[in-house]
Amino acid sequence: MLKREGRGENTELLGTMKRWAAVDNNVVFVFRKTYQDKGGMLYGDFFENFILRVNSGIEPSEAIAMDIRKIGSPFMRNVMINIQSVIENNGDLLMILSKFEHEAFKIEKTLLGNRIKVHKDRTLLLLMISITGMAYLRLHLLGLHQGWQTLVFVPVTLLSVWYYGRIIRESY
């Protein structure tokens, strides 16, 4: 599954789950109804697998445990672990979901702030990478290319692209 958060998906999802939990304190009911409401959502596969497994006779807590490692976002994984523990011991789902909705809202807001902060530097780096690449090619075309230029160019671009990917994955 994709690791994407900070676009309001988690808050929205937890909100719908909370609303259905207010109707009935039953996990299967809540998951089925949220899947009906938001079919093509971020964790759609997770919900689909859960419903399939429960229909085929597996216990709800076990069905969650089977797919929990496939959720990319650590926050949502934490939520699912909490839900799993609640199911096993017959706890109150509504309480937990409303708490996590509040937390998700705050976390996604700060992640949005991070994204805005990084955006300018990101464009700067992309510009620099493209300009250096063009300069390297230009030197090739003019016949001014030498061996050490490749030795500088390749590791520097590889390093910057790797770092770029890592940072974007963290903040986007």
Added chain:
Amino acid sequence: MLLVQFLSLSYILFYFIEKKLHWKYLEKFEAFASAALVIWGVLLMVVTLRNFLDPLKTILRVLMVLWLFFLGKKTLENQRQEKSQVMLYEIFSFINNQLAAGLRLEDIIGNIHRVIEDKKMGRLFRERGEIFKENYDLELYLVELGRHFDPEEFFYVAYSLRNGFNLGMQQELLSYQQEIMFNNYIGIIIKKGDRNQIKLFFIALVQALALIIFVSYPIVIELMGSLDYLY
């Protein structure tokens, strides 16, 4: 080469000290070890550089080594603190949420290991939880786990567990504490964003340096050639 050897040796030493020792001895040991390592490094420097002893250069080298050493130490400490803060927040929120959902504390303690991402700590929590289920000795559980965390941060987790076990729930107090810990967690996320910004800027700088070298190299070569023609 010597510098690299020295730095790598010191890092390896600190890594083992951090992993193996109890946190109580760690501070004293760290102070002693850092002082000893610095003296050792200075002596090595003096011995190796005595043949071409330039006082300014040696002082600069020593200062550089010291700076690198303390920078590494500080970053390691920060990383450890951040990791433990996030972990403790996750544990605390798990306990608090489950208590709010109406579970018994005995059931909660058995499930804490699920929240923890770190494999080693997860194994420890699972083992301790199983022992707790056998003898219901909360103090033993807390003492054994408290060794692996900063005592100031671990205090509130212990507090919440004791409250839950002995007095039932004190939901309001615990929720205030959770709010504080959550704000710390948010602060860590914000700090990460700032750090990413700085990192991106420095990588762009490296790219710019490479570009400058590419462009200026032929110009410099031509300039040298023209200087030869002139004189």
